[in-house]
Each structure stands twice: as C-alpha cells, then as structure tokens.
Amino acid sequence: MTDLPLTGRARPDRTPHSLAEWRALGGYDAVERAFTIPPAQVLDAVDAAALNGRGGAGFPAARKWRFMPAPETSPGPRYLIVNGDEMEPGAFKDRFLLEALPHQVIEGALIAAHATHATEIIVLIRDDYRAAIAGLTRAIAEAQAAGYLNAMTMRVHPSAGRYIVGEETALIAALEGGRAMPRKRPPFPAQSGLWGRPTTVNNVETISLIPHILANGAQWFRALSHTEEGGTKLYGVSGRVRAPGLFEAAMGTTARELIDRAGGVSGSGRLLCFQPGGGASAFLGPEHLDVPMDFGHMAKAGAMLGTGTLIVLDDTACPVEVTARHMAFYARESCGWCVPCREGLPWAARILRALEDGSAQPEDLAALRDIAAEASPRGRSFCDLMGGAMAPLASLLARFPDLIDAHLHRGCPLKGAG
Numbered sequence: 001m002t003d004l005p006l007t008g009r010a011r012p013d014r015t016p017h018s019l020a021e022w023r024a025l026g027g028y029d030a031v032e033r034a035f036t037i038p039p040a041q042v043l044d045a046v047d048a049a050a051l052n053g054r055g056g057a058g059f060p061a062a063r064k065w066r067f068m069p070a071p072e073t074s075p076g077p078r079y080l081i082v083n084g085d086e087m088e089p090g091a092f093k094d095r096f097l098l099e100a101l102p103h104q105v106i107e108g109a110l111i112a113a114h115a116t117h118a119t120e121i122i123v124l125i126r127d128d129y130r131a132a133i134a135g136l137t138r139a140i141a142e143a144q145a146a147g148y149l150n151a152m153t154m155r156v157h158p159s160a161g162r163y164i165v166g167e168e169t170a171l172i173a174a175l176e177g178g179r180a181m182p183r184k185r186p187p188f189p190a191q192s193g194l195w196g197r198p199t200t201v202n203n204v205e206t207i208s209l210i211p212h213i214l215a216n217g218a219q220w221f222r223a224l225s226h227t228e229e230g231g232t233k234l235y236g237v238s239g240r241v242r243a244p245g246l247f248e249a250a251m252g253t254t255a256r257e258l259i260d261r262a263g264g265v266s267g268s269g270r271l272l273c274f275q276p277g278g279g280a281s282a283f284l285g286p287e288h289l290d291v292p293m294d295f296g297h298m299a300k301a302g303a304m305l306g307t308g309t310l311i312v313l314d315d316t317a318c319p320v321e322v323t324a325r326h327m328a329f330y331a332r333e334s335c336g337w338c339v340p341c342r343e344g345l346p347w348a349a350r351i352l353r354a355l356e357d358g359s360a361q362p363e364d365l366a367a368l369r370d371i372a373a374e375a376s377p378r379g380r381s382f383c384d385l386m387g388g389a390m391a392p393l394a395s396l397l398a399r400f401p402d403l404i405d406a407h408l409h410r411g412c413p414l415k416g417a418g
C-alpha cells in the first residue's frame with residue numbers, strides 16, 4: 001500500500017474504481033485480514049496507531065470504540081454511522097474521499113463495524129453531494145454482490161442539508177425521522193444512540209484510514225506523522241492562495257508548508273492571518289506559521305485543527321468581513337434550541353455587517369464584546385455550534401482591535417484593496 005493512504009490510490013480525475021480495479025490495487029485485503037482476527041485485536045491496532053478522529057474534535061478513535069458496551073451485556077442491534085455531512089465553511093475533504101474512493105470508505109466501515117460489533121452501517125452524506133451518494137450506493141451493491149459485506153447491512157442516507165445534522169446527536173435524531181436537534185450528553189451515543197441502541201459515529205476520513213492501519217501496521221501509520229498523532233491528514237487550503245486545493249500530508253505539517261504547496265499567498269502576497277481549522281476556528285498570525293498543524297499543537301496555539309481546513313487571508317482581505325460571512329452562516333444554521341445561540345449569533349452577525357458597511361456605533365461594539373464573552377464558554381449550549389461560531393469572533397476582537405475601531409462610522413477601510 002502507498003505512503004499516502006488516503007489519496008494514494010485515487011485516480012487523477014477522481015472517478016471511482018470498479019470493484020475489480022479496486023481488488024487489483026489490493027483493495028479488501030485488509031478487510032479479509034481483519035475478519036480473521038478478534039475485534040479486540042483490531043481495537044488494539046487502532047489504539048497503537050494513535051488515530052484521532054478527523055471529524056473536528058480529534059477524539060482518539062479506539063477510545064471511542066471502547067465506549068461501546070460488550071455485545072453480551074447489550075444484545076441486539078448496534079450501529080456504526082459514518083458521518084459525511086460536511087458543511088463546515090471551506091471543507092471539502094470528505095467529498096473527495098466519497099467520490100473518488102468509495103470502496104476505501106466501505107472497507108474502513110466494515111473493519112470498524114467488526115471492531116465495535118455493529119450490526120448495521122449507515123453512511124450519512126450531505127444531500128448536495130449527489131455524485132458521492134450515487135457512487136457509494138453503487139459501490140456498496142458491488143461489494144455486497146461479491147460477498148464482502150457478509151451479514152452486514154450497509155446503506156446510504158442523504159442528509160436533509162443543514163449544518164447541524166453533522167453534530168452526532170442531531171444526526172441520530174434526523175436518522176430517526178425527527179427534527180435534527182442536538183441533545184445533552186450523557187448519555188453518549190455508545191450508551192444510547194440510534195433507536196436507543198449502542199452507536200458509534202465516525203467521520204469519513206477517520207474511517208478511510210482504518211484499512212491502512214490493518215494492512216501496514218500501527219507503527220507504519222504512526223511514522224507517517226510529524227508528531228505524536230498518527231497518520232496523514234487531508235488538509236484543504238483555500239482563501240488567498242494561488243492554487244487552492246486538497247493536500248494529503250503528514251499529520252503536523254505546518255501552515256507555512258501547506259501555503260507553499262498551495263502556490264503561496266495571493267493578493268498582496270503578504271500573509272495577514274489564517275484560520276487553521278475552517279470557519280469555526282480562531283485566527284492565527286504569521287508567528288504561528290511553523291506550528292505543527294495537529295490537534296494538540298493547534299489547541300495550544302489557541303485555535304483548533306478541526307477539519308484541517310486552512311483559510312488564508314492576505315493583508316488586503318478583511319478579517320471582519322470574513323468573520324461576518326462565517327457568522328451569517330452559523331446564525332442561519334443554528335437549530336434554535338439553545339437561547340444564547342438562537343439570539344446571540346444573529347445579533348453578532350448584524351453587528352459585524354454594520355461594522356462592514358459603516359453603520360455600527362460604539363455601543364454595538366460593546367454589545368459584540370458582550371456576546372463573545374457570554375457565548376464563548378463551553379456549556380452554554382448543548383452542542384459546539386455556538387462555541388465554534390464564537391472562536392473567530394473572539395480572536396478577531398483580541399487580535400485586530402485597531403482594525404475594528406477603524407470600521408466604526410466609516411465601514412471597512414480595506415474595501416477595494418484586495
């Protein structure tokens with residue numbers, strides 16, 4: 001197998017392989033091997049590989065799997081849900097995996113289901129990803145006809161198209177036919193998930209890495225990384241770069257290296273700041289260009305790796321404008337269940353817009369600071385949508401006070417600069 005486990009077998013034009021072509025590349029070997037070893041041993045391999053979940057929070061995959069109760073203590077249906085809802089602003093990595101490498105997703109899901117004693121696999125895919133939905137459905141039928149699914153049921157569920165559906169408890173509510181609302185945890189899905197049964201939710205990228213750990217070993221996987229967190233990472237680089245795109249690189253690759261791979265900073269060519277983990281991560285500055293981009297190092301730097309979606313701003317791009325656009329998205333996508341989120345995000349979005357167009361007053365700025373202070377701490381809402389929306393706002397207020405002041409009364413001083 002290749003040293004680029006996620007993308008190494010993809011065709012340049014992203015068209016998926018037939019089952020026969022996938023087999024010729026060594027596909028399903030890891031599944032056959034995994035099925036000959038006990039689930040506990042698969043768990044140990046994933047543990048030793050130091051694989052952190054790629055859905056945003058970076059939670060260790062094996063530790064999550066170990067939360068599932070033993071089948072003897074909880075007989076009956078158990079679920080593995082593969083999360084392909086992907087609506088984070090700037091994120092497009094799962095789309096690539098689902099479209100170009102559907103059999104890799106199936107392989108990983110079969111191994112994860114084996115390790116967690118799941119009886120059914122459901123892949124929830126963002127509704128807009130039509131090619132991914134059709135391609136994975138086709139690939140599942142092929143794998144089933146060839147006998148790779150054994151007794152496992154595996155199906156695709158198109159998501160209703162709201163960002164909140166990606167949050168695991170809201171996702172479960174949506175699969176049950178209800179409105180996609182997050183709920184308080186505990187109970188965690190492993191204790192009481194889909195239809196009240198033990199459930200594991202993993203991201204598409206997390207799942208896609210599993211076959212390679214089984215095929216090549218935990219040590220090989222760890223050695224791919226620059227840091228203690230195993231494997232490679234699919235980084236998306238967008239914003240003010242010359243050649244935006246998706247890059248598979250060692251976990252812990254720096255923003256400097258990734259921006260170079262994306263052709264360098266465009267616009268003025270001078271970096272102002274970047275968001276390392278998509279629209280819901282704080283802004284970091286040029287002083288952070290050499291910090292390894294893994295979950296631990298990004299958290300220590302005051303941001304988060306999230307989905308590994310690097311958004312770059314040159315010094316003619318306005319971070320107030322960028323935050324305003326993100327905030328408008330999160331305000332629209334709030335499910336409205338928790339009051340600070342339902343009320344705070346639209347309010348913040350209106351003030352940011354007013355700053356941009358020059359109609360904001362000093363008291364609006366004071367209100368914006370209040371919202372950031374009240375809504376940022378964890379525990380004020382059932383899910384992390386609000387906390388994520390506040391991260392860029394809080395760092396905007398801390399990092400660019402002069403630029404924000406310059407917006408008062410006059411609007412964006414950078415308008416037309418970039």
Ligand SMILES: Cc1cc2nc3c(=O)[nH]c(=O)nc-3n(C[C@H](O)[C@H](O)[C@H](O)COP(=O)(O)O)c2cc1C
Nearest residue numbers: 053054055083085086166167168202203206384385
């Ligand atoms: C508002 C919100 C949206 C989310 N959207 C996604 C998503 O689209 N895909 C995803 O994998 N995880 C998403 N998550 C994280 C999931 O709740 C969950 O942690 C993840 O699917 C677990 O996968 P992992 O352990 O493999 O990282 C979202 C979380 C929040 C709070």
